[in-house]
Amino acid sequence: MYAVVKIKGAQFKVQAGQKLYVNRMAEAVGDTVELNEVMLVDNDGSVTVGKPFVEGASVTAKVVNHLKDDKVIVFKKKRRKGYRKKNGHRSHLSQIEIESIKA
Template identity: 55%
Template sequence: MLAVVKIAGQQFKVKAGDSLYVPHIEGKTGDKVEFSEVLLTDNAGSVTSGDKVTAIVKAEIVNDLIKGDKVIAFKMKRRKGFRKKHGHRTQYTQIKVTDIA
């Protein structure tokens, strides 16, 4: 079974047993989480979408906090002495999908 689920404003295509990185969600390693905002399901060729979808995606948190790559925003205006440097690392959570019910 395949499902498209909305997690923290982003859409992910998941199957049972998949491991993926999602934007940081609250919880500790080993906690069970459920995502009820399922947009589409595909069960052996029968596709369901829209308001008719009643599935819930169940997952387990594998790693509660993972930092992404460093992103640097650098602004400069030549011959003016203006330089501005900002950087950040986005935080992610690794989850493993256990069931789509």
């Protein structure tokens, strides 16, 4: 059984027991989160697609950890002009574990 869920503006294909990294969530480590924006549910070949969300479907997840992603370097340059800018950032992430899918 798997589901396609919208979490913090991004879509993820999730299964029970799976761990994944999403944009930082406001909940504390150890809290349980109910995700109601389920777009698709596949229950052993029986596929339910929402318009845009599936009625009554939800995914329960637990926040495992808060961390920062690897550094991403942004480098801008205009040739022959002497213009060079180097910037970087580290995205804030949350690691969550999917506990159950309710269709």
